[in-house]
Amino acid sequence: GESVGLHLPTLSVQEGDNSIINCAYSNSASDYFIWYKQESGKGPQFIIDIRSNMDKRQGQRVTVLLNKTVKHLSLQIAATQPGDSAVYFCAEKTGGYSTLTFGKGTMLLVSP
Amino acid sequence: DGGITQSPKYLFRKEGQNVTLSCEQNLNHDAMYWYRQDPGQGLRLIYYSQIVNDFQKGDIAEGYSVSREKKESFPLTVTSAQKNPTAFYLCASSNQQVTSYNEQFFGPGTRLTVL
Secondary structure, three states: OOOEEOOOOEEEEEOOOOEEEEEEEOOOOOOEEEEEEEOOOOOOEEEEEEEOOOOEEEOOOEEEEEEOOOOEEEEEEOOOOHHHOEEEEEEEEOOOOOOEEEOOOEEEEEEO | OOOEEEEOOEEEEOOOOOEEEEEEEOOOOOEEEEEEEOOOOOEEEEEEEEEOOEEEEOOOOOOEEEOOOEOOEOOEEEOOOOOOOOEEEEEEEEOOOOOOOOOOEEOOOEEEEEO
């Protein structure tokens, strides 16, 4: 079946830098996308979501961009902090009652 | 304190034994899900339930079974038929409305190790 994938398995940044985590999706019918953060040994936590009728959504220090033309999703984290170190997953939903399909994740490492 | 609880946090099982993982939510969510996560991998869907007394197989249901007798509970049984059960198991729940876009809320997970 179609799946969500990520370009970079590991991203290392310095504290204070901006981070960009990318995600490619292949199902053009997907109408909802979510970014999750997972710290070691814990369950994923919701960060931000975006519907397919939008191309940008901002939260606190985070921005999600959606480019439906190239089926690309990105998560931007401003002024990255050591506490942002975690694995980040994107997930897509194809509408209705359908379930989420998760990507494999990107590890973000923030050094002080 | 609302949320999803999973128990136990760590579970050890001998080969050939069935084991049941608990998942409870007090968020009044209709839908519940079970995922499996292997090291360095994403989440793979085992089973999900959209309503009490109903559930559907996910992508990797073989060797697992579930029940949904109560809205707040969705236990997962890992049977002896599951060839490689050692993994991190995550339970999630969400509101289930046709016109809404619903994030899934996750529990803290259960790490199952087969000895």
